[in-house]
Amino acid sequence: RLLIIDFGSQVTQLIARRLRELNVYCEIHPYQNVTDAVLADLAPKAVILSGGPDSVTREGSPRAPDSLWTMGVPVLGICYGQQTMMTQLGGEVHGGKISGGGGTAEFGRAKVTKAADLDLLSGWFADGDEQVWMSHGDHVAKIAPGFEVYGTSPNAPYAILADTARHFYGVQFHPEVHHTPNGAKLYENFVRIAGFIGDWTMDAYKDIAIEKIREQVGDSHVICALSGGVDSSVTAALLHEAIGDQLTCVFVDHGLLRKNEADDVVSMFRDNMNLKVIYAQEQDLFLGQLEGQSDPETKRKIIGGLFIDVFQKYANEIEGAKFLAQGTLYPDVIESVSFSGGPSVTIKSHHNVGGLPEKMGLKLVEPLRELFKDEVRALGHELGLPASFIGRHPFPGPGLAIRCPGEITREKLDILREADAVYIDQIRKHGLYDEIWQAFVAILPVRTVGVMGDGRTYDFACALRAVTSVDGMTADYYPFSHDFLGETATRIINEVAGINRVTYDITSKPPGTIEWE
Ligand code: XMP
Incomplete structure (x- = not known):
């Protein structure tokens, strides 16, 4: 090394x-x-x-x-x-x-x-x-x-x-x-x-990682919180290749996922890749607790707390589980050098299963700890995950909750899912998906007046968001053509009942954040 x-x-x-x-x-x-x-x-x-x-x-x-x-x-x-x-x-x-x-x-x-x-x-x-x-x-x-x-x-x-x-x-x-x-x-x-021959490839790493996992885990059982994101997907696929049925994944549907997402993820891992996946359908629990809540931090805390409870509940049912697998990456691991008065690194504490391992007496398996994001993608490719999965835009743990400012209702979530699906379809059709770091629709907590056909409408407004970024820490809005924006707005208004106004968010980060909450 x-x-x-x-x-x-x-x-x-x-x-x-x-x-x-x-x-x-x-x-x-x-x-x-x-x-x-x-x-x-x-x-x-x-x-x-x-x-x-x-x-x-x-x-x-x-x-x-x-x-x-x-x-x-x-x-x-x-x-x-x-x-x-x-x-x-x-x-x-x-x-x-x-x-x-x-x-x-x-x-x-x-x-x-x-x-x-x-x-x-x-x-x-x-x-x-x-x-x-x-x-x-x-x-x-x-x-x-x-x-x-x-x-x-x-x-x-x-x-x-x-x-x-x-x-x-x-x-x-x-x-x-x-x-x-x-x-x-x-x-x-x-x-x-220095005599290096450049043999650090993901093809070679896969075999080394599999050996290491087998050595660490022995014949114990491992559980993994599968979100469908790149990191947890590659972790699960790698563990499956290493220890097969000694792995059980828990996929939590909190009712805040995108259109078809839960079915797509579960069917890919369960049916196509033969992983043991527990599909935790907890929409009612999450949406029930979120009812009437409009403060962004409160919403995040409710979702984070419930996620841990739910995960723990399902994990407790898995006999003999001794390990928890996590998709921690190298940039999360590198200890930063800090000098008093010098630059300090802010690490965002996102909702995850942190703290759980100690509480449940589990040991951690983190097979991606040495890898950068693009290496994880290459490894995912070696493991046979489809390119469409590996190249997916990031999706936050609290899901659509932070794209629905203010109070969350099932009606708003349904409208948001439909609008988001049309928007992403537009982006894919125009070949722009891979140029964009992240794109999504936010539904605004406001109804505005419109006219459709001969009638007056009073429906929700939404905002389209698309940004370019290297690491999500800073971002710029994506410069869509006016034609693209016009066509997309027309499609959303025609195809999604409940929306009669479309806006485009042109805020960079900073001063904005990528998500709306
Ligand atoms: P912001 O909105 O802070 O987001 O500019 C930066 C990136 O982080 C994602 N994000 C999250 N990811 N749990 C996550 O796993 C979270 O709570 C969370 N909040 C924001 C966001 O989608 C963007 O990619």
């Missing part, structure tokens, strides 16, 4: 992404945890030191473990990583102004000029200078013994340093961001130098 020691850069995860794209298995560990003993234990084949917000000139600032330098493995230091490499190996780093040079710091695009040939940079400088992304306040003032300069930029005379005998490399810029267009090539060269 390749080890990434995280010094707290905002873009450390991108380093891991670039390496996984090269089919190299890597792990991110916060610098505080990587002691000499941990390093020896991890026994990485190569190490990357990330960037970070601290200054190596500050006393007590983070360092790489000393034993790293005598392990005999290639090391690549990026930005802060380069600076700590220099400091620890006998060079010097200064804060502030570069003597004789220009600015004190460098943020943004810069050009690097080649100083000498370097294997790490093969494929670079084909058209002269290379564009890179810089983001640093400090700079290397004296390079460590054994190092030479291979690239310079106006504000970073030591933009690229290397000790080719020991395979230590340091770059001042960030090759992992897309503003360094040739950055992927640099990582490709680094992993080649």
Whole structure:
């Protein structure tokens, strides 16, 4: 494996992404945890030191473990990583102004000029200078013994340093961001130098994961909350392949699902894939408790609480269950480096079965813990899940409840389901589904006047929502053509009884959120 020691850069995860794209298995560990003993234990084949917000000139600032330098493995230091490499190996780093040079710091695009040939940079400088992304306040003032300069930029005379005998490399810029267009090539060269052959594929991972599951679970029984989303679907399919009938899934229908969703999910897993699925039809329970509630947080809490109760009730009926399977992904697992006063990472607490394992005395099986979302999709493909399932838009745990602002009624939910189905059908027909991160209809808690035929109508208004996003944390509205919007509005009003007005939500996130509640 390749080890990434995280010094707290905002873009450390991108380093891991670039390496996984090269089919190299890597792990991110916060610098505080990587002691000499941990390093020896991890026994990485190569190490990357990330960037970070601290200054190596500050006393007590983070360092790489000393034993790293005598392990005999290639090391690549990026930005802060380069600076700590220099400091620890006998060079010097200064804060502030570069003597004789220009600015004190460098943020943004810069050009690097080649100083000498370097294997790490093969494929670079084909058209002269290379564009890179810089983001640093400090700079290397004296390079460590054994190092030479291979690239310079106006504000970073030591933009690229290397000790080719020991395979230590340091770059001042960030090759992992897309503003360094040739950055992927640099990582490709680094992993080649380190002797990786790129054998981390989901085809290979499937077999390893199956072995691991069998080892962990033995002949015990496993339960899994199946939502029909990509993560829980792939988890269930993988477990089924590993342990067959030792797995029972619980699919809870809370009455807040999209049109045909419950039947589609249950029939696919039960009939097509032969999984044991308990179909918990609890619509009355959920909708009953939600009656008269219009406060968004109250609605969410009711649904989250009931979900746990219901899941527990069904799980208790499964004899001998010792494990709970969850589709936790790598981005949820990576511990973030936090500095006092530094950036803190907000993690959204969504409704899930968290807390249940302890309460029920269950152990966790999390076979996707090492994977990024696109790897999960690739694994789903290996497991034979249909492409239409793997590519589905995210759907929130509280379901249509948060797309029905205000009070929820069965009438509104039925109208919403129909309108949503027409909208998604339109999007698929126009070939736009895969370009959009998420699309749905929200039914508004307002009736407006309209005229249809010769009569007056007084029906609900709805809002169409479609956004593009990378991770759901920020989003932009999707720029549909006016023709598409017009055609869709006409179809919804013609085909869905109860709606006589259609609007399009053009709010980005922030300031809006993707869902309406
Ligand atoms: P917001 O509305 O916060 O949503 O911009 C960001 C993404 O998260 C989804 N979402 C949820 N997913 N349980 C979930 O599993 C929830 O409670 C929940 N709330 C929002 C939302 O659909 C979007 O993809």
